[in-house]
Structure formats: structure tokens, C-alpha cells
Amino acid sequence: MPKIITDLDLQTQCFHELSVGNIPAIIFPKILGKRECNDLATKILSSKEISVGPGSTEKIGESVNSYISNKFEYFKKSKSSNDVLRKIFSSTDSQQKMLTKISASCGKKIKFAREKSQPYSHGIIRLHQPGTMIHIHRDNASFEASNFSVSELSGQLSAVLHLQSAELGGRLSIFDKFWTKADEKYRKPEFGYSKKTIKKASQTSILCNQGDLVIINPKKYHSVNAIKGKLTRITFGFFFGYDKYHNLFAWS
Amino acid sequence: MNDIIWGIATKILSNKSFEMDVTHQKEENNLTYSEKETIEFTETDIMSIPADQNLRTIQQIEQGLKDKFIKCEISNRNDQNYLICKVSHSGAGGY
Numbered sequence: 363m364p365k366i367i368t369d370l371d372l373q374t375q376c377f378h379e380l381s382v383g384n385i386p387a388i389i390f391p392k393i394l395g396k397r398e399c400n401d402l403a404t405k406i407l408s409s410k411e412i413s414v415g416p417g418s419t420e421k422i423g424e425s426v427n428s429y430i431s432n433k434f435e436y437f438k439k440s441k442s443s444n445d446v447l448r449k450i451f452s453s454t455d456s457q458q459k460m461l462t463k464i465s466a467s468c469g470k471k472i473k474f475a476r477e478k479s480q481p482y483s484h485g486i487i488r489l490h491q492p493g494t495m496i497h498i499h500r501d502n503a504s505f506e507a508s509n510f511s512v513s514e515l516s517g518q519l520s521a522v523l524h525l526q527s528a529e530l531g532g533r534l535s536i537f538d539k540f541w542t543k544a545d546e547k548y549r550k551p552e553f554g555y556s557k558k559t560i561k562k563a564s565q566t567s568i569l570c571n572q573g574d575l576v577i578i579n580p581k582k583y584h585s586v587n588a589i590k591g592k593l594t595r596i597t598f599g600f601f602f603g604y605d606k607y608h609n610l611f612a613w614s
Numbered sequence: 615m616n617d618i619i620w621g622i623a624t625k626i627l628s629n630k631s632f633e634m635d636v637t638h639q640k641e642e643n644n645l646t647y648s649e650k651e652t653i654e655f656t657e658t659d660i661m662s663i664p665a666d667q668n669l670r671t672i673q674q675i676e677q678g679l680k681d682k683f684i685k686c687e688i689s690n691r692n693d694q695n696y697l698i699c700k701v702s703h704s705g706a707g708g709y
Contacts, residue, residue, distance in 0.1 A: 417707045427706040486709075505668040508677065509661045541707075547637050549683040551620045552705045571617035580708065614709075 364389050364568055364576075365466065368415040374469050380579050381517050386536040386566040390463050390575040392439055394523065398454045400574045403526040403596050406487055411446045416487070416553045419496075422484035423447055425614045426507045433509060440483040445483055456484060456598060460575055461612065464602065472602055472610035473594075477511045482613035485600040490532070495588045499554035501580035501601065503613075512613050515603030520580040521612075522599035524570040529591025534570055537583040539563035559583055570597075617643040617688045619651070619697075620704050623679040629670040630654055632679060632695060634686070647697070653686055655701040682709065 364387035365376050379385045392404075406412075406422065415421040415428060423443045429436030451457055465472050475482040490496065501520060504513045548556040550571040560583050570576050578584060580601065589595045602612040620638040627633065631654045636647050645687075657665070660678040665671050686699035 416709070419709075425709050427709055430703050430706075431661055433661060488709075499706075499708040506707055543681050544620050546681060546683050546707075547635060549620075549637070549707055551638050551685065554707065575615065 363529055364566065366391060376465065377468055377519070377577075378604075380519065380577065383540060383579060383582060384536070386538070386582070387534075387568055388577040389568070389570075390577075391571070392462055392573040393415045393459050393523070393575045394454060394460075394573040395602040396572060398442065398456075399525050402450065402454060402456070403594075404415070405450055406489070406525070406596055407594065409446075409450065410561075411443070412489065413484075419494075420489040421486055421489070422613060424483040425486050425502075426482070426503060426510050426512065430507055430509070436483075437477070437509075440481060444481060444484045444511055445486070450487070456523060460523055460598075460600075461516040463575055464521060464577070464610070468610060470608070470610045474600075475512050475515075475613040477537050482512065483600075484614070485598055485612070486614040487596065489596045490586070490589050490595040492528070492589050492591060494533075496546040496586035497550070497554035498537070498557060498560060498583050498585045500583050501599065502541060503603075512601075512603070512611070515605055515611060518580060518601050519580050520569075520599060520601050522576050522578075522597045523613070524572055524574050524576065524597055526596040527570060527572050528595045529593045531588045531590040532570075534568045534576065534578075534586050535565045535587065536568070536578055537563040537565045537585075539583050540571035540581050541583065545576055554585075555583065615642070616700075617645055617690065619643075619647050619686050620683065621651075621686075623653075623682055623684055626672060626675045626680055627652070629672060629675055630667055632675065633686070633705075639682075643679045652694075653699050653701065654692065654696040655686075655699055656689070657700040659702040
């Protein structure tokens with residue numbers, strides 16, 4: 363079962379349990395109120411900065427994985443998308459609330475990563491339209507983004523704030539199976555992996571509520587089932603991991 | 615349009631060639647390909663591999679290609695039965 367953390371129950375142990383795969387997720391319920399989330403969703407849906415990303419996603423912000431072969435472009439675009447994110451979140455400071463929650467739980471200050479003075483993307487807003495889903499995948503910068511300095515960070519975790527939930531569907535499934543190199547034969551050319559990777563693996567299905575911050579170990583396979591109803595599923599997320607001095611850095 | 619195959623680079627043979635386990639073949643391909651092929655690449659978008667063959671090391675090829683899921687756009691097959699290809703990273707395994 364996912365570990366639900368309240369402000370009175372902050373434990374670094376939970377993050378360790380998540381890292382080693384003993385629990386599927388950590389949930390910080392309602393770190394953002396309904397009104398704040400609704401205001402943000404309205405702002406995001408009317409933004410002219412939405413672009414198309416991998417895995418049937420519309421997005422605001424950049425992710426390293428879309429620029430594996432074009433680092434220069436990644437940093438150029440991240441610089442401008444960080445300004446866009448700052449404007450969107452100016453009234454709620456959601457990024458800071460997420461960082462504060464993670465810092466308090468890990469007992470470590472967390473900062474956004476930089477590479478030779480260039481800032482990494484400070485997160486990514488993903489919009490999933492009704493009728494879409496997120497196929498089985500895993501996230502692993504150490505393997506996939508070896509030309510970026512964040513690939514040297516260890517213990518990569520994923521933090522996702524749920525700004526607007528789907529009316530129906532859109533449940534997050536976490537499979538009890540870590541990615542291994544041998545699984546690469548099950549890759550799909552466009553995005554993610556074949557279902558063969560998670561054959562026989564047990565799964566935890568999580569209904570993520572509006573305002574919840576959900577932390578998962580992204581090296582475990584995960585997916586989101588079909589989004590149904592009229593509402594677009596909107597999330598804001600980033601990854602974070604430790605450097606060799608045990609400092610925490612975030613990026614997307 | 616060139617035939618396209620995808621798969622895993624399993625063994626680096628030189629600074630321009632490697633063995634590959636073919637996992638996917640484009641439906642519209644003109645030919646079919648074996649489960650194992652040897653690839654000689656003329657071009658790649660992988661940043662850690664210098665475009666100039668004389669500047670490449672085996673180690674760079676290992677780091678950039680070995681065990682990675684890649685896309686090969688085939689131009690022809692040479693006398694050694696190698697597929698001559700443009701090699702690139704394929705779609706993302708995650709976000």
C-alpha cells in the first residue's frame with residue numbers, strides 16, 4: 363500500500379522504503395487547495411505555451427528525455443520554459459511547496475539542478491486529454507540521459523503534483539518490477555515498453571486526488587489508464603536524486 | 615523511403631560497426647531482416663560519438679550505443695553483409 367504522509371508523520375525512512383521498492387508510493391495529501399488547483403488548471407488550459415511531448419502528452423516545460431541527442435536545445439528551451447512556469451505558478455508557488463515537502467521529509471535541502479551554470483528545466487506540466495492514456499514506461503536518467511550531468515545523480519525519484527484529476531479513469535498503476543537492461547528488448551519504438559515487461563508483476567493502483575503530491579520510484583514500471591470524462595488530467599512534476607555529497611537536486 | 619529497423623546494440627565491433635538484436639521492423643519495409651544483424655553506421659545523432667570516424671574511440675561507441683535501444687535507417691547492404699545505416703536514439707523509454 364502507498365504510504366500516506368501527513369505533516370505530523372514525516373519520516374526519512376519512507377523515502378528509503380520507496381527507493382528500495384518496499385512501498386509503491388508516498389502521498390502527501392492536499393498540499394494545494396481545490397481553489398488554487400482550479401485556478402492553476404484554468405491558467406494552464408488557456409496558456410499559449412502548450413506543446414506536444416512523447417507518449418501522447420501535451421506539455422509546458424521540458425524534459426531531458428526529449429533532448430537526448432540535442433543538449434544545447436534542451437538548455438535553451440529550459441531557460442525560457444522556466445520563465446513560463448514561474449509566471450504560471452506565481453500566485454501559488456507550487457514548485458516551492460513541493461520542494462519544501464520533500465526537503466522536510468528527507469531532511470535535506472533540495473535545489474533545482476544546473477549544469478555548467480545552465481539551469482535544468484524546473485519541472486514539466488503534463489496535460490492528458492480524455493481518451494488518452496500513458497503506456498507502461500520507466501524513467502531512468504542514469505541509463506537514458508548519459509550525456510547529462512543529472513545521469514550521475516543516484517536514487518532518482520519522481521514527484522508529481524495533481525492539479526486536475528480525470529472525471530473517470532486516469533488511475534496511476536505502479537508495477538512491482540524494476541527495469542533491468544535486459545528489458546530493452548521490450549521497448550516500443552515510439553514510447554515505453556511492451557506489457558511483456560510486467561507479466562506476473564503485482565500492481566498497485568492509485569487514484570490521485572486533486573492537490574495531492576505523489577512520489578514514486580520511477581525505475582519501477584508505471585502507467586496511467588485511460589482518461590475518461592470531460593476533464594483533462596493535469597499534473598506538474600519533476601525528478602530528484604542525490605549527488606555524491608548526498609545533496610538533493612531536482613530536474614525534468 | 616529507407617527501410618527502418620529498431621533493436622538493441624549488443625556488441626561493438628569497431629568504431630563504426632556493431633551487432634544488433636533486431637526487435638522491430640517497420641511494416642512498410644521493402645525487405646525483411648534477421649533477428650541479428652551487423653550494422654555499419656555512416657551517421658549518428660548520438661552526442662557522445664564524434665561525427666568524424668577518425669576521432670572516435672571504441673569506448674565512446676560502447677558508452678553511446680551498447681545495450682541501447684536504437685533506430686537504424688538502412689541505405690544498403692555491403693559485401694560483408696553489413697547493413698549500412700544512419701543510427702539514432704529511438705523513442706523514449708520514459709519521460
